[in-house]
Amino acid sequence: MELLAQIPLTVLSSSTLLFVLGVILGSFINVVGLRYSGEGRLFDFTIIGGRSRCSKCQKQLSWYELVPVLSFLIQQGKCRYCEQRLSLQYPLVEIMGGLIMLLPVYFYNYFDLAHKALLGQDIAPYIIIAVIWTFAALAMLLLTIIDWRLQIIPDQINLFLAGLGVAMIYLPAVSFLENYAFIFGGPLSSLANHLLAGLIGLIFFGAIIAISNGKAMGGGDMKLAGALGLLLGYPDIILMIISAFVIGAIWGLYLIASGKSKLKAKVP
Template sequence: MTILIFFILGLIIGSFLNVVICRLELTESILGRSHCPHCKALIRWYDNIPLLSFILLRAKCRDCQGKISWQYPLVELATGIVFALTGYYFFNASEFQSWAVTLFYLVSFALLTVVFVYDFKLMEIPMIVLWAGVIWAVLYLVFLDWSSFNLADGRMSSEIISGIIGGGAAFVFFFALSYLSKEKWMGYGDAYVALWAGLIMGWPGILLALMLAFTIGAIWGIILIALKKKELKSQIPFAPFLSSGLILAVFLEKIYPQVEYWYGVFK
């Protein structure tokens, strides 16, 4: 039941993220009703149902028959799945802390989805979304440390320190890659996404996220070369791999806490 509620919530948020992505592209306000990008006709409420409308309308606008992009159902479905998994693995209605954790991941994953799609389409990082994510992560880490503070012995967790070390290390690494390659291998924007990822994963968790990101990137690169869509030298946006590697790492750490033994080497 929880999974279904989170899945449907994800579909709805995914639908909203599509609007955010398109309006960021056109630098329009994110308020106001959605309209067809071809004929500008307002979209009827019954044509605006996540996933279903795309299938029922057979990917065409009801007014002008203009094509509806695959981006819409794919982002909705992906957000639905990620939200369902977050609800399943992190949410427990009777535990206050789990509400905070779940809310933190849902917002972070939604923002990461926007960065993923935007960079994939336009090879550019939407900085406003990125900074929103960074601030959100810092607030969450401060909250974790604050809520763990024990008056009796003055102890508290040091999530913020772990986050700053993880984020700082990832930022320096990607910044160096961009600088040394004159932005051929990586862009400076990727360094900021890496900083954000490091805040979320902490140290040494960020290493798992980066390892997954490079693995996904390598597999994707091989597929593109095999399909002859890209040459070895051509540029591929990296933020999609960083964001998917990060999301995967968050779940892996939760499902297999044993991966932390592997980190032991780096501690």
């Protein structure tokens, strides 16, 4: 309680609103990710616009059974009709959406925008960066659901992430590794940096696909690496590649140890 008392009311209220909005977006992302068939448009409202039903008994659900997180808790994680257990994916993705929507608050403090504004500096580019990373994280959340279900990475998401990466070229240089590695001086530096990172992602994953004859990973992974390279820039793309392999290895070992997967099975 003492910690909450030290947080300004405006920050607390805006964070609460952002979290609630994120939970709602997380619920929508769940719908899109679970209804996407792997073909056609991601946001085809003839498919995602229909009424929600229980995945077990197919009973049409009422609005009060679809309130993000709360409905799951009130119903104790069960369908009101067939009483079958509901997937934990529903509340987890909704909560993840809420946490992602708090990224602007994090970046506001990370970039020290209040201080920059007092000094009369232009903070609009940094706000745009925060928005870009929020959209990128939401897109990655949707991608994770689809990849887990269908083991595919839609080109539409890769193109969206690449588009965000192109936008980052025209914004202030920001690196999660603090020291941004400029390739050239002047206006070409950011362009060269992000293009180099995109090429590193494409070439590295493309080489793995070629060496393994497509058994280790697919073309979607290569496109995603290129898109994330454009978005992250260099040297962040190197950290991303290392992290991806470490997390993938840990997850794969867990699946094998728990008997949920075999050694040569694909890991999403």
